[in-house]
Amino acid sequence: MNDSYSKQYVVFTLDKDEYAIDIQRVVEIVTPTAITRVPKAPGYIRGVINLRGEIIPVMGLREKFNMPREEKSEDVRIIIIKVNDASIGCFVDSVLEVITLESDQIESISNYNNDESFDFIYGVGKLNQRVITLIDVDKLMY
């Protein structure tokens, strides 16, 4: 295995911060549609949507990160990702672009913080002057 590699990421925003998800895990990005609330679901699950006949649970990444819900906006998107072979949608404030990061542009931060709720952050990507938080989607659901 080569030590250095480059990977593509989908960059999105929550509040003013930039985050990114490995593009391999992203199924598609859709504009929000009618959502059905699911009683007794965890607080960050906003409900389920119908994506061409498939029913997909959708969570608010803001709630997941202990932020207040976003305001209504034209830019809000749902990023559909695959976790454990099942699709799940994530509400984000907006989707910006696709970037490529080399491995040396990624700094691990796993020991920064002992707070468990930040387990799903596995590093920070540095691109020019931007600092982008990289999210480990496998840890998002747990």
Added chain:
Amino acid sequence: MDMSQYLELFIDESKEHLQSLNQSLLELEKKPDSMPTLNEIFRVAHTLKGMSGTMGYSKMAALTHDMENVLQKIRNGKIKVNSEVIDVLFKCLDALENYLQSIIKTGAEGEDKYENVIKMLNKLLETEKTGDTNPFVANTKNQLPPLEHASASLELDEYVQNVINKAIDMGMNAFRVTVRLNKGCVLKSARAFIIFKALENNGSILKSDPKVEDIEDEKFDFEFTVVIVSKETSEKISKELYGIAEVEEVIIDPIYASSVSEKNNNQVLQNEAWELEGEEEQVKEQKNKEKGRARKTVRVDIDRLDNLMNLVSELIIIKTRLEDIDVDDSNQGYSEAVEYLERVTTSLHDAVMKVRMVPVEMVFNRFPRMIRDLSRELGKQIVLNMYGSDTEVDRTVIDEIGDPLIHLLRNAADHGIETPEIRASRNKPKSGTINLKSYHDGNNVIIEVQDDGNGIDIEKVRKKAVEKGLVTKEVADSLSEKEVLDFLFRPSFSTVDKVTDISGRGVGLDVVKTKIEALGGVIDIETEKGKGSKFIIRLPLTLAIIQALMVVLGEEKYAIPLNSIKEIIKIKPEDIKLVQKQEVFLLRNSVIPLIRLDRILEVPKSEEKEKKQATIIIVRKGDKLTGFMVDKLIGQQEIVIKSIGKHLSGIKYIAGATILGDGQVALILDVNSLAV
């Protein structure tokens, strides 16, 4: 050669063969002298050997090969079938199953050579060392059956002989054609079919060995022989056959009117005598029959069926949507068209559902073996009777029902049926009986597991419930038998000591119940102390499309499966009473608990108007009733059940979701978990 594309086929077929091996072995144990059964076992072992050899699974082939040797001895009467032999054969079967499991998981047969099993087989062989080895056994040292060895000629019975004589009289030629396929040929039956077609173009096939059925089922190695009469010369036929791909060798020998019954060892193929034991039918008839049957079944990938089902589901959604569109009543043509569409989609749905139906036999099949092993393990005599194994259930149900049934059967064998001594002292027949029954009842399938053993001691369960602190003694004493039996399904009861007589092996009855409820079913117990107990499982026929009642709570729409709804009533708010903090109301003099769905589901409050009347849906859970209060009824609708996804699968109160005509998602309520 790359075999990966045939792997699935191999796995499917091996599964079938192992299953039939299992059944035949059980049969053989009961009737040790049954030649047809023995032949069937031999045939299956042989086919497995060929298949696994072709796929390059040499360990599997080696094992089946040794197995075949033993079977051959049994057939020759050199080894007597006793329980020891059967045990060894079962061990082989287990080993083969393990190989197959490993192949399914990893694509390779794994490292284990099951040397102990092979040793046992060899030991059996040694016990009868007469030196008089059958040529067939001697020859099967290779992994693949040798093609060269000859044993017997293709016998021509009188009928075929007559036909040949007549044909020759008419100036036609009769040939015995032996075709050998290339060893690399994978779709042998397809190739054989092409060869048969070619032969039929040139004349008529009178007889074939192996039989046509067997050839079409790939139950032959790489050679087969047919007897044909034709106007053509042998050269022309030979040329035509060589023109077919993967044909390695063609041997054509003329048959003369006088030499019809003569045996010619040079021209025959490997022709195991046992294959000829059954009465050979007249070839023509056989051929026609076979043709008819071959068209009847098609093996289809389950994914394709699911896809078809999904499309039908989408169609039903669209149909519902069309029905919802308000059109001018005067537009008769439109409503007629929609009605017609409705009829067509309903039939289409029925048809697709039928395709997905499989007999419960698929699950039941493995039980005789399990009970056999259990009865040996436990030192009890147990007879398993299965009834209605042809009852058909949707595939989705079949996949899930196996584990709960295994659990119930184990319980019955372990804790239900007594040891022979106790049975004798209770004046019961020495061997215990477990009845496994399945039948249709309306839109449900009923599966019953009944034993004639101990039964459940209700008083003991009652005591245990108090001990466990589940209820106070006063309450416990006032509970009916049925309510007491319900304790058995509590999770904490699964680990109780022997007192209840149904302590599980790690998994409890609560797991069984959860599983069955997840399938939309219910489970009941009937028991009589000392006489036995009966577990009754009631399952819906299908899980894919159901009739549901759509209701409104606040701003949200929910679906309630129609089969659990008993009736809908309206009551006045003042009729609702409070008993022990539980709201109840009276329905024809029985007290029914009331659940306000909007509260339990935490529906966001809409403007609450004090209504004069409340709509109550009475639902059934087992034989208890519960009232659900809803805001509004929309009506009955056919809905397609969809999963709400792995990530939300554990959510309480929700059984699934469905897509409404307008594309919105509505959740399906889980009546079992909502009802009290």
